[in-house]
């Protein structure tokens with residue numbers, strides 16, 4: 001290990017190891033804030049920025065690394081990588097930009113139970129008119145495209161093997177579902193994680209992740225169990241619980 005680590009496990013520390021093993025290390029040492037869960041405009045209806053714009057902003061802010069974690073695909077990977085390379089040019093340095101290391105990630109939506117898995121496999125009809133409560137739709141309660149149904153999980157590639165695992169996962173998901181609606185079966189995801197152990201870093205996901213879902217339901221024990229179960233598929237310290245600002249929820253839940 002090139003440098004010592006404290007006992008507190010954080011995304012930033014995992015990031016430090018990602019950089020050591022695969023990504024070129026920026027001019028700044030790990031320890032500064034790095035965004036590890038960002039969506040480009042390849043996450044339809046969930047991201048508005050081109051990959052180049054995200055890297056450009058990180059370079060302006062002096063963020064040493066940036067992970068792009070689009071939904072169910074690695075569509076931004078090549079453009080992200082090329083944009084990050086541009087931040088390491090003499091021209092970028094002369095312009096006062098910081099070098100940025102790109103991290104390729106993926107956000108999956110994993111059906112929480114057998115019923116959800118069946119519904120997800122059935123898919124959602126394209127060009128659905130989406131009118132009224134009886135409109136034909138694949139998932140109950142969904143009238144329009146929103147967060148993908150299922151427990152969200154974010155995976156970051158630590159190296160080439162991790163990237164290949166993400167690629168295979170994305171392909172399998174799309175092959176398992178209807179067009180545009182991939183299906184990520186939990187058992188298959190877990191098997192892929194175990195096989196690629198040490199090559200991926202996991203994050204608990206947005207508020208649609210299993211851990212926040214249980215927390216939002218007021219079941220802290222189930223949330224802890226869920227975090228433990230996912231963490232078991234990664235080397236110690238390579239699974240992190242995401243923190244997000246949920247002020248509205250805190251204000252209304254009474255759980256503060």
Ligand SMILES: [Zn+2]
Nearest residue numbers: 152205206208
């Ligand atoms: Zn999400």
